[in-house]
Amino acid sequence: MHTIVTVVFFIYGLVFGSFFNVVGLRVPNGTLLAQTRSYCDTCQRTLTWRELLPVWSFLRQRGRCRQCKDKISLLYPIMELATGLLAALTFYRYGWNEQTFLGLLLLALIIPITVSDLAYRKIPNKLLLFFTPLFVALRILYPHPSLGESVLGAGLAFVLVFVIILVSNGGMGAGDLKYLTLLGFIFGPALFLLLFFLATLYGAITGMIIMKLKNGNRKMTIPFGPYIGLAALTVFYFGETMIQWYLALLS
Template identity: 30%
Template sequence: MSDIIIYIIVLIGGLIIGSFLNVVICRLPDIKSIIFTRSHCAKCKTKLSWYDMIPLFSFVALEQKCRHCGKQISWQYPLVELSTGLISILIYYLYGWTSLTIFLWIISALLIILFVYDVHWQLILDEILIPLLVVCIIYLLFFTSVDFVNKLYGAGIGMVVIALIYLITKGKGIGFADIKLMAPLGLILGWPKVMVALFFAFTVGALIGICLVKFAKKGWKDPIAFGPFLIIGFYIALFWGDRILGWYFGL
């Protein structure tokens, strides 16, 4: 099978998973509704047909409007689908068909849910965070031969850094859940890549915070979810951390 066909399959699979993640995001924390309730319009509650749920295509074909009530469909849906597809492709491109790829696809699905949920409701659900941590521990212990102590250092140092900032700022800007989020992120990255993740999390967070204050009329004291920035920093460190560290220590 040619590489192009494989990438197309991975992309389509990612888009489909992204569509399902949208369902999970909108219905959490009610697990039963995710499994037993058919997809419906968020505005008029009309049940959707299969051709209204084709990832990306339906959003474009319907011109961002519900077929039944005409209300606008949130940009969250295509953005989550596209992000999941692109991340799936990038993971496969970097790591090939390996157990690491499967693992990263699984944790990426969970991280995307946490990312969007935190943006919308400034809440990191334990219903997603705990399975994420369990998957990380199982993979690192039984499916890879990496230095687990190094991974523990990554988790511990990441959590301590966030905890110190949480204590210094008295929870303003960083929540206790962000400390917990650093456990699986630090386990995956280990030391010293966890520091790359933290650096970019704070850098991107500061830049976006300034932009929100300047252009979106946000106040300096208005709360902004920090979990998404930790996840952005995690992916930068995961994909390019070794190159960044090599460049830094080569200065």
């Protein structure tokens, strides 16, 4: 039974991933509600339902629009697949409880923000404003960590990132500050510090790889939001275990 439900979560995850792509691409330019059906970005043709099947339609059309043959961004199937796999992992790991609900809400926050930051280098205020009350309500209903720890986490995140922005000029912006403050609230101070450490680590590793590939003459071209998202997911699934390992090493 657990396996069947996990597969159902995977399928729903694919469909929601497709929706999150649309949210991430349309919220920043205010077109989320302007046209309800999905369309090709190049020729503006409305897509048929067959072309909306997550991942599958991309593979069947070999990554190109059927009419204008323009390339469809790899971002779509990658985000759909990632949402499907992570939704399945969340249920598989936690089953029917509040932690699964928290995980799904986290995916609904992280995937559209990652898409938006990759596409426009923007973390939309609208998304943060939409999700903040939901996370606050969830924290009151499900105090893990406690509300006090959450507020402490948000405060720590805000001060830490604000100081870093002041001294580092560039790299991180106001969007990252608000996004990280919300994540500080969600995770509390200890897990937030781990999250922040991992985000900078992922950013540094990718930066070094890009430098190598481009012979070191280009500035880093990827925004910070995707690393924050990846770090938040790492902390959600493995954070407590990582902190336990670390404490065991110390003792």
